[in-house]
Amino acid sequence: MPRRRDTPPPRTGSSEAEVLRGFLDYLRTSIAAKVEGAPEPEVRTAAVPSGTNLLGLLNHLTFVERAMFLGDKVTDWQATFRAAPEDSVAEVVDRYRSAVKRANEVLDGCADLGAPVRRGGPGLRWALTHLIEETARHAGHADILREWIDGSTGR
Numbered sequence: 001m002p003r004r005r006d007t008p009p010p011r012t013g014s015s016e017a018e019v020l021r022g023f024l025d026y027l028r029t030s031i032a033a034k035v036e037g038a039p040e041p042e043v044r045t046a047a048v049p050s051g052t053n054l055l056g057l058l059n060h061l062t063f064v065e066r067a068m069f070l071g072d073k074v075t076d077w078q079a080t081f082r083a084a085p086e087d088s089v090a091e092v093v094d095r096y097r098s099a100v101k102r103a104n105e106v107l108d109g110c111a112d113l114g115a116p117v118r119r120g121g122p123g124l125r126w127a128l129t130h131l132i133e134e135t136a137r138h139a140g141h142a143d144i145l146r147e148w149i150d151g152s153t154g155r
Contacts, residue, residue, distance in 0.1 A: 010026045016125075020128040020129065021107065025104075027135040027136050028100050031057070031058060031138060031142050032058065032093055032096055034054070034142040034145075035054055035055060035058045035093055035096075036090075036093050038146060038149060039149065039150060040089065042054075042149040043055045043149065044056070044083070045149075047148050051081070052145070053081075054142055054145045054146060055092055056081040056082050057141055058142075059080060059083040059087075059092055059095075060077075060080040060138065062080075062095050063077075063080040064134055065096070065103045068127050068130065068131060069106045069117055069127065069131075070099070070106065070118075071118050107124075110124045112124065
């Protein structure tokens with residue numbers, strides 16, 4: 001059974017913003033690593049009645065990042081839980097990492113945790129906390145699904 005070494009939560013700076021960003025980046029890295037290298041077709045196979053699958057989780061989080069930090073509009077959130085049949089695992093992981101990189105560029109320009117992330121958007125503190133919650137929730141799902149697929153465990 002493949003095991004990865006567990007990576008502990010980050011020791012970040014002392015400011016609230018550094019702690020929030022540190023934990024978000026930790027979770028982002030964890031979920032991308034869970035999906036990266038997962039085999040086809042299992043990465044798309046639903047292990048639960050809701051249809052949740054490993055690739056769909058990361059696809060969904062890509063849309064969440066882009067909506068929250070870049071202002072993209074999403075009209076059908078349920079549809080974001082499915083990657084297109086022609087999308088490879090590597091393409092979905094790359095798209096997620098690209099969204100994270102662009103989101104971090106936006107975050108780098110935000111100094112006030114109470115100010116909106118973007119015009120008409122939520123406050124930075126709320127946005128970071130929401131993304132930590134959303135990413136952690138789906139990273140937990142991904143842990144279970146990846147272990148079910150090939151026995152891989154660890155962060």
